[in-house]
Amino acid sequence: MNMGKLLLIVALLGAFGVVVGGVSCSRRGSGEDQLTICFGFQDLETEFWVAGHKAITETLRAKGIRVLERNANQDANRQLEQIRDAIAQEVNGIIIIPQDGESAVTIVGEANRAGIPIAVFNRPPSDRSNPALVIVADNEKIADEAVAYMAKVAREKGKGRKWKPLIVVGDLGDRNAVARRKGFFNVMERNPDLFETPIEVPSKWDPATTLANLEAALQANPDVDFLFTSSDFLYPQIKAVLEPLGKWKKIDEPGHVILGGLDGDSTAYTLMKEGYVDATGVQDLFFEANTIMEALLTAIEVGQKTPENWMEDPGFALTQENMAERADEMWGYRVLHDE
Amino acid sequence: MDRPSGDRPVQSSGNVTSQTRIARLKEVVIGRALLSDSFVLYLSVAYFVVLWVFLPRLGSARNLSNLSSNIWPLLVLVIGQMFVLIVGGIDLSQTSIMAITSVCGALMITSGLDPELFAANPLWGVFVGEQGGPAGGSVAAAPVGIAFMLAIGTLIGSANGLAVARLKMPPFMVTLVSMFFFSGLAICITRSENVRNLPDAFLAIGQNYLGRVPTARGSVGLVPYSFFAALALAVAAWFVLARTILGRWLYAVGMNRRAATVSGVPTDRVIVWAYAVSGFCAALGSVLYSSRLGAGRPTLGENVLLDIIGAAVIGGISLFGGKGKVRWAFYGVLFFVLLDSSLYMLNLKFYTVNIVKGVVILVAALLDVLRNRIRLGWAPTGRAVTA
Numbered sequence: 001m002n003m004g005k006l007l008l009i010v011a012l013l014g015a016f017g018v019v020v021g022g023v024s025c026s027r028r029g030s031g032e033d034q035l036t037i038c039f040g041f042q043d044l045e046t047e048f049w050v051a052g053h054k055a056i057t058e059t060l061r062a063k064g065i066r067v068l069e070r071n072a073n074q075d076a077n078r079q080l081e082q083i084r085d086a087i088a089q090e091v092n093g094i095i096i097i098p099q100d101g102e103s104a105v106t107i108v109g110e111a112n113r114a115g116i117p118i119a120v121f122n123r124p125p126s127d128r129s130n131p132a133l134v135i136v137a138d139n140e141k142i143a144d145e146a147v148a149y150m151a152k153v154a155r156e157k158g159k160g161r162k163w164k165p166l167i168v169v170g171d172l173g174d175r176n177a178v179a180r181r182k183g184f185f186n187v188m189e190r191n192p193d194l195f196e197t198p199i200e201v202p203s204k205w206d207p208a209t210t211l212a213n214l215e216a217a218l219q220a221n222p223d224v225d226f227l228f229t230s231s232d233f234l235y236p237q238i239k240a241v242l243e244p245l246g247k248w249k250k251i252d253e254p255g256h257v258i259l260g261g262l263d264g265d266s267t268a269y270t271l272m273k274e275g276y277v278d279a280t281g282v283q284d285l286f287f288e289a290n291t292i293m294e295a296l297l298t299a300i301e302v303g304q305k306t307p308e309n310w311m312e313d314p315g316f317a318l319t320q321e322n323m324a325e326r327a328d329e330m331w332g333y334r335v336l337h338d339e
Numbered sequence: 340m341d342r343p344s345g346d347r348p349v350q351s352s353g354n355v356t357s358q359t360r361i362a363r364l365k366e367v368v369i370g371r372a373l374l375s376d377s378f379v380l381y382l383s384v385a386y387f388v389v390l391w392v393f394l395p396r397l398g399s400a401r402n403l404s405n406l407s408s409n410i411w412p413l414l415v416l417v418i419g420q421m422f423v424l425i426v427g428g429i430d431l432s433q434t435s436i437m438a439i440t441s442v443c444g445a446l447m448i449t450s451g452l453d454p455e456l457f458a459a460n461p462l463w464g465v466f467v468g469e470q471g472g473p474a475g476g477s478v479a480a481a482p483v484g485i486a487f488m489l490a491i492g493t494l495i496g497s498a499n500g501l502a503v504a505r506l507k508m509p510p511f512m513v514t515l516v517s518m519f520f521f522s523g524l525a526i527c528i529t530r531s532e533n534v535r536n537l538p539d540a541f542l543a544i545g546q547n548y549l550g551r552v553p554t555a556r557g558s559v560g561l562v563p564y565s566f567f568a569a570l571a572l573a574v575a576a577w578f579v580l581a582r583t584i585l586g587r588w589l590y591a592v593g594m595n596r597r598a599a600t601v602s603g604v605p606t607d608r609v610i611v612w613a614y615a616v617s618g619f620c621a622a623l624g625s626v627l628y629s630s631r632l633g634a635g636r637p638t639l640g641e642n643v644l645l646d647i648i649g650a651a652v653i654g655g656i657s658l659f660g661g662k663g664k665v666r667w668a669f670y671g672v673l674f675f676v677l678l679d680s681s682l683y684m685l686n687l688k689f690y691t692v693n694i695v696k697g698v699v700i701l702v703a704a705l706l707d708v709l710r711n712r713i714r715l716g717w718a719p720t721g722r723a724v725t726a
Contacts (some may be wrong), residue, residue, distance in 0.1 A: 077643070
């Protein structure tokens with residue numbers, strides 16, 4: 001009984017301390033004139049989102065803006081509740097990385113009804129029924145460019161033979177994943193003489209799912225020799241599957257699987273530099289972060305409550321051919337060298 | 340307030356010192372507060388009032404509207420979980436029942452599907468097509484979809500109950516397997532796609548309110564439609580637990596299954612009922628959350644299990660069986676949602692929020708142990724706490 005009471009008192013004191021500390025911090029940082037922006041993100045599971053989170057929060061804070069961070073832990077309902085809470089706190093603007101396109105539509109609608117300008121970073125709403133500021137990479141074009149380079153390498157190396165392609169598909173509830181898949185298949189359709197029917201491996205943007213599905217796919221199709229991943233953050237899983245099969249080879253080694261991806265993170269840069277990866281589609285993360293922040297701050301400044309503008313990051317494909325000239329445009333390269 | 344059972348007889352004042360009297364008074368006050376049925380409600384009110392002084396926006400119309408709309412769907416799930424906890428079980432599959440009923444119901448009533456996203460769906464051309472599901476576009480789409488979802492949820496719950504009762508399998512294992520199976524099936528059926536284009540009447544359940552209050556920034560809803568669903572369920576659950584023989588059987592099974600069997604309680608049937616109710620409630624929760632988010636989602640409820648169990652424990656529903664009331668479920672959900680909202684209003688980092696929530700659930704579990712000890716210390720035997 002005494003031990004129970006002691007534990008209870010300690011736990012209650014701890015909780016009380018956190019609340020009181022939180023209240024004092026909250027009050028200290030809540031000047032009435034200070035601009036407040038809520039940044040709601042679905043999670044920080046990849047290097048892309050971590051770098052995006054850092055770029056946005058640091059830039060806003062450097063401008064003297066108060067940032068309310070909300071992590072939804074990949075739960076669309078929780079994200080909706082968090083954004084409603086932020087609206088109740090009368091924030092001046094909202095930036096979100098939504099869990100998926102459908103929930104983005106609902107969340108944007110909530111902000112519209114409250115008259116708070118909202119910006120969507122990198123993962124667009126599934127339709128334009130509710131106005132928002134949106135920045136998104138041209139994923140189809142970037143994927144197309146990267147896979148087109150891989151196809152060119154295949155044609156040069158293959159000398160008339162057909163290749164067995166495989167695509168690691170993202171979560172198809174995410175329009176970015178749909179566009180990347182489309183870019184890949186555009187190249188397949190343009191080169192029917194070069195490729196057999198592609199194998200699709202669902203990843204759900206989850207490393208464990210990718211590992212399991214890719215292992216199964218390569219057991220069933222050991223002759224895969226052309227692989228495109230819809231996101232660079234899955235390279236460790238790809239390596240873990242290819243290496244035991246003797247397929248993790250450099251470009252100039254026999255048995256090399258032609259490899260490519262999309263995002264432009266530091267892992268992709270390193271693997272390209274080491275000669276394992278042939279090409280990667282690059283989203284301009286810093287351009288996207290700066291553009292969306294500027295658009296939102298301008299909307300707040302001029303008093304727009306439901307601004308609408310869909311902006312595009314053209315991106316580009318970094319290949320072994322243009323790497324020497326364009327590597328420093330890759331955000332992963334810059335992250336690596338900043339570190 | 341209920342009087343704690345079995346208070347110790349007070350000794351004559353001449354035989355005790357003033358120190359002993361103070362100690363006993365403390366024990367009685369603390370004990371009564373802890374044993375009170377409304378302890379968590381008092382705690383919630385005190386917590387709200389204290390924080391309101393520092394955070395006036397906590398009591399703003401918009402925030403109260405948010406709290407209200409967050410409470411009801413969670414309450415529905417916690418009531419379902421409570422039935423299973425009362426019989427000494429646990430239902431981990433509530434989240435996957437939410438997911439599978441969400442996609443099945445949505446596929447039934449959607450008015451259109453994008454072939455680019457759904458052509459690879461195993462049900463394409465058989466159950467669904469470009470024009471949507473079998474009930475898509477019909478005026479009765481919403482009630483048909485809801486009935487379909489509730490039926491599936493109840494069936495899965497009953498299957499769980501049968502496995503626990505008849506096959507004598509551990510509830511944790513049965514519902515864990517169910518959780519994996521049905522969440523996988525939901526993803527398999529939809530190939531990870533969310534199902535959109537649901538009828539307005541269905542979406543209204545999760546998104547519309549009865550009455551609106553004007554605020555500085557437009558207006559906010561007063562009473563969400565989900566409140567009425569939760570209220571109807573709460574009344575029905577209270578009636579079953581407090582006014583029917585089934586309710587008594589549920590507590591009896593949770594207190595001591597063997598003794599209940601010996602006393603003639605059809606324990607197997609009671610357990611199946613408890614899990615069926617849990618499945619029904621998970622499906623009803625799925626209706627509320629799916630309509631709120633505007634889509635059938637194969638990942639619906641993936642992260643809500645901690646909230647369900649946490650709110651139940653905070654409310655005082657025992658993980659050991661035999662104890663649970665509808666109002667405890669409500670108090671637990673109220674405190675949990677209030678805590679969640681206030682922690683975000685305090686602008687704590689997201690990891691701090693999780694830590695604090697974890698600590699609060701731990702405290703609630705400790706309180707449960709403490710309450711049991713106090714009760715056992717005062718009464719010669721434990722007793723079931725019924726609705």
